[in-house]
Amino acid sequence: xxxxxxxxxxxxxxxxxxxxxxxxxxxxxxxxxxxxxxxxxxxxxxxxxxxxxxxxxxxxxxxxxxxxxxxxxxxxxxxxxxxxxxxxxxxxxxxxxxxxxxxxxxxxxxxxxxxxxxxxxxxxxxxxxx
Numbered sequence: 001x002x003x004x005x006x007x008x009x010x011x012x013x014x015x016x017x018x019x020x021x022x023x024x025x026x027x028x029x030x031x032x033x034x035x036x037x038x039x040x041x042x043x044x045x046x047x048x049x050x051x052x053x054x055x056x057x058x059x060x061x062x063x064x065x066x067x068x069x070x071x072x073x074x075x076x077x078x079x080x081x082x083x084x085x086x087x088x089x090x091x092x093x094x095x096x097x098x099x100x101x102x103x104x105x106x107x108x109x110x111x112x113x114x115x116x117x118x119x120x121x122x123x124x125x126x127x128x129x130x
Contacts, residue, residue, distance in 0.1 A: 006129055009051050013127075016047035020120065023113055034109040035102060038091040041112035042066065045088060048116075048123040049073055049080075055127045064092035079122060088112055 023040035
């Protein structure tokens, strides 16, 4: 792996980590900002999956679909097919606008946060720089 490719993958991971930290903080404050936390969870998952695909040598699709990205990742590791994305795709674009009427419960937002942690763990176990 070239230093440039390693740096590129690391930049995706760094951005995913920033989204994860943002989601965590939004779930810790009072009042919680649940819809925006879900958006950052979706972004975390999306960026980690794209980092994995880049690591595997794939050109990444310009998509926000976690379901699609999980399917693509499962071509390299079947454990990705076991992940339930729930309805996180709703928060990629629609959840950012008021007319979508997406207001998650605290439990739903915390579930998406756990999903983000699950994807993070799976990806970081598989991306190994030698």
